[in-house]
Amino acid sequence: MAKYSVLIADDDESQRNVQKLVFAEVAKALGAELKIDESADSLETRKCLEEKAYDLIIMDNEFKDDSAPGHLPGIALLQIMRKSGPNADAAAVFCSGDPYDTLKPMAEKYNAVYYPKAKADAEEMTNMYVRLLKK
Secondary structure, three states: OEEEEEEEEOOOHHHHHHHHHHHHHHHHHHOEEEEEEEEOOHHHHHHHHHHOOOOEEEEOOOOOOOOOOOOOOHHHHHHHHHHOOOOOOOEEEEOOOOOOOOHHHHHHHOOOEEOOHHHOOHHHHHHHHHHHHHO
């Protein structure tokens, strides 16, 4: 059985739970075992990205720890991740509810799929994640 490692980085627990439901379908579709790590703030996300290699990373932009020293938005974490470390080449989906028009081109510039939360469709997400994990 294939094994994949996934990081879901989002400060909203309900969003992380939705992603985990989608990944249950992904595991079935791939006939694989998924190890899912979660992070709820930017500091924890950065630590995860520096310490462990993932097959797929789902990342939000706005974390609620913005008053914490060292806080970074998700787009900055994506840029740092791409420069070096165990996830420089990992598949990534930038899944954000932020209304900024600049996020899509920035995410794509750093080799991530941009997927707005507003259009979240479980079947579409499942198919996208399966494709990304099969690469």
